């Protein structure tokens with residue numbers, strides 16, 4: 089989600105990234121979620137390996153639960169969203185993080201986490217929209233693109249200086265990880281919101297759940313009386329509410345304001361959802 093704190097101090101081994109740098113093959117490809125052609129430096133396979141490392145790190149820093157009723161709810165909603173996502177070449181995995189905040193986040197390669205605070209306070213439509221938002225980040229490859237930007241910068245540095253030392257390369261790779269974990273840009277947040285309501289609607293949930301969820305978040309913020317630091321880099325909730333309402337009206341509603349009937353879900357899914365390791 090956009091309005092949450094991201095786990096700090098997540099670190100991928102620099103060596104892994106260096107390996108990925110050397111393995112990645114540059115090509116352009118049409119993004120299935122946005123329909124835009126873009127440069128792809130990190131293959132899906134490499135992305136999933138990055139995701140696995142991030143997942144491992146998250147599990148050492150947070151209490152992640154794969155069983156129990158709250159985790160089961162995240163999974164059952166998540167499976168329905170994953171089945172209608174524009175991206176089907178990754179394995180989606182859903183887990184619960186024990187934390188009071190209403191929060192959710194995604195790691196590249198299909199990893200989605202929802203906090204117990206979110207699951208306790210959100211109804212199914214709201215949860216579907218939030219999970220849809222996170223799956224939207226994965227489908228549109230936002231995490232990878234953020235990482236790629238860092239990789240491009242480091243490659244650029246290396247090209248400028250032929251005498252680039254291993255140590256400097258390592259530092260550049262670390263900077264790329266920091267970039268990824270700093271969070272997504274505003275544009276990525278709007279895009280994920282749009283994809284989130286679309287996926288929730290396709291999966292048979294009410295896309296207005298996104299609007300009511302944002303209203304709940306707003307109340308929490310007002311109660312706190314101050315804005316958490318991470319909000320300063322994210323679009324404000326009123327703007328996000330307006331953007332989401334516009335998409336629901338223009339894309340998902342009939343002229344009389346009722347919701348359009350979503351397309352039939354894919355037979356048997358075709359989606360790969362894995363049990364967390």
Ligand SMILES: [Zn+2]
Pocket residue numbers: 089090091221225272277280
């Ligand atoms: Zn987000």
